[in-house]
Amino acid sequence: MDEEHNQEEKKEEQAPADFDARLAQCEKERDEFIGLARVLKADFANAKKDQEREIARVIRFANEELLLKLLPIIDSFDLAIKHIPKDAHENSWVAGIERIRQQLDAVLRQVGVSEVETRDTPLDAHAHEPVMHEESDGPEDVIMEELQKGYKLYDKIIRPAKVKVTKKKEN
Numbered sequence: 001m002d003e004e005h006n007q008e009e010k011k012e013e014q015a016p017a018d019f020d021a022r023l024a025q026c027e028k029e030r031d032e033f034i035g036l037a038r039v040l041k042a043d044f045a046n047a048k049k050d051q052e053r054e055i056a057r058v059i060r061f062a063n064e065e066l067l068l069k070l071l072p073i074i075d076s077f078d079l080a081i082k083h084i085p086k087d088a089h090e091n092s093w094v095a096g097i098e099r100i101r102q103q104l105d106a107v108l109r110q111v112g113v114s115e116v117e118t119r120d121t122p123l124d125a126h127a128h129e130p131v132m133h134e135e136s137d138g139p140e141d142v143i144m145e146e147l148q149k150g151y152k153l154y155d156k157i158i159r160p161a162k163v164k165v166t167k168k169k170e171n
Helices: 002-060 064-082 092-110
Strands: 113-115 128-136 143-148 151-153 156-159 161-168
Touching (some): 064 156
Antiparallel strands (some): 151 156
16 A cells, blocks of 8 residues: 555656646647737738738729720821811811810729820830831930820820830931
8 A cells, every 4th residue: 555655646746747847838839829820810911901902903903905995996086186177176066076085085084094105205115115216316215206195094004105216317
């Protein structure tokens, strides 16, 4: 019986030491899980923000394909208006066509479309497409003439402006 009693005393002595070690191990694991939960929570919040930004971008540029299909029609309007004889501008039918073009401009502005600047601007490879060059004594790659309007949807170029630019004279 003494032997059993000795074993029980040893277990009781070991129990607090084992308990403290086990408690320390559990607290360490708890802290690791809490840290992991914080990281996962931050990752989830970041992923949610990224998704919201992507959805907003998709919505913002959803009309791009439609706008690209409308631009040739707008070009035709501009060409027709450009070739109206000077004495015909008083005609109510011509004035109606000009008002329709103004309405188109207003709608384009409302949906975030604007024209690419070409006047007094240096050539920009993203916004301008040089299709013609003309020799000049001045600096190279200066826009001389806009041949076709370019358009932006917010800050994205959806069609570069076709332009004529200067090039150095050959000696």
